[in-house]
Amino acid sequence: MNHATHPAETLPRPDILSRANFELVVRRIADDIAFGTDDSLFVGSGLEYAQSRPYEPGDPVRQIDWKLSARMPVAYVKQHETLKRVAMYLIVDTSASMSVSSTSLSKHGLAVWAAAAIGLVGLRRLSPVSVLSAGTRHQHSRSDGNPSLSPDDLWRDLEPLRAHDVDEETELGERLTALSARLTRRSLLFVFSDLHDPEALGVLRRLGHQHDVVVLHLQDPAETGALRAGYFRGSEAESGQAFLAGGQQRWRETCTLARDLAGADVSYLKLVTNGPLLSPLRQFLLTRAVRMRGQR
Structure with missing residues (x-):
């Protein structure tokens, strides 16, 4: 089976594959999302x-x-x-809430596949790439966070992100704030997250006025009101706070979220773990390329 041409739920968990097979699937996904696109996706608007x-x-x-x-x-x-070739920063939320899933592929797994493929396409277009974790594991990362044109650096940075950690806390807002403080040139930022960090939205809006920011919002069907269940008890993955909810409860209005980010010139795409990856991502990037050409 060609995993790269099927809905996201048929993609395997990235951590169960050997590194060689992981890279093979990433290359196939990158080939598919890059088909029909052009350099304007990764060279910036200037x-x-x-x-x-x-x-x-x-x-x-x-x-x-x-x-x-x-x-x-x-x-x-x-x-x-x-x-202008602008540096690409891929910020992957690796917190516990990204790992909790009602489907075979978690938000964390989908984020890793999307980030890896976009990073590889960026390297092919000669844009330097840096992959960063937005969870507490970044404190133990060996990466200096500097963008690189080396595929070896991309694979090295992705390797520790492939496995999820159900005890990891989110530091998305903090990580974005630290990154913003050290960026001296306009850069392209891809953020892969379920946006559970309340501090992150304000930082993303500020970054949108200074950099080219793209948010890929990962959601589980249980968060969209599509869970086929009655009432259930649960606990928040990172805080441990208990709650009672229904299977049709919507946890966040994505239309409001998308509108708020669009007001700060932040591009937004929602991806659901039981839905397709390639077609919406490719169409999103094509539409974005057309918009960027119109701004030149």
Whole structure:
């Protein structure tokens, strides 16, 4: 079976495969999500400035060099040469809530597959990539967090993330805040999380005004009101707080969440663990590429 061409629930858990088989599946997924896309997915929305020249009829107004034109008798437009390659940061939430699942593939597993494939596509497009954990395990990571063009570095950074930990706490908001403080250039950030950290949303909105931010929101069917069950007792994965709920209860209104993030120029995609991975992810990236071209 070609795991890369079937719904997400048929993908195996990433931690049960050998490293060679894990890499094989990642390559297949990367091939599929990259089909029909272009470099604009990973090079950022900016261009390298070359020079300014006098305005000519037909030049786009958005290319006018307003600072120079204000000092000159005629208008000038900016000329650009090459697309800027921006660094990619893949922030994977590895906390306990990502591991609790009502399906064969958990949110954590789906996040690892998506992050690995997007990272590999980024390397193929010559964008340096860094993979970071947003759980407490990052304290023990050997990675320096610097983006790299080396596939070996990508596989090395992914390896400790493949296994889940039901005792791990989320540090998504804290991790994003620390990353924001050390980024000196506009970067591309992919965040893979169930967004259970209440501090994360505010940080994501702030980052959206400074960087190119993409949120892949992972959900379990039990969180969308699609759990085929009556009332049940449970406990929150990270806090341990007990609760009583119904199988049709929706835990978070994703439309409100998506609208809040969109207001800060943060791209948003929801992926459910019992749904497809490739088709929505590929369509999302294609739509995003078209939007980015329109902003240039």
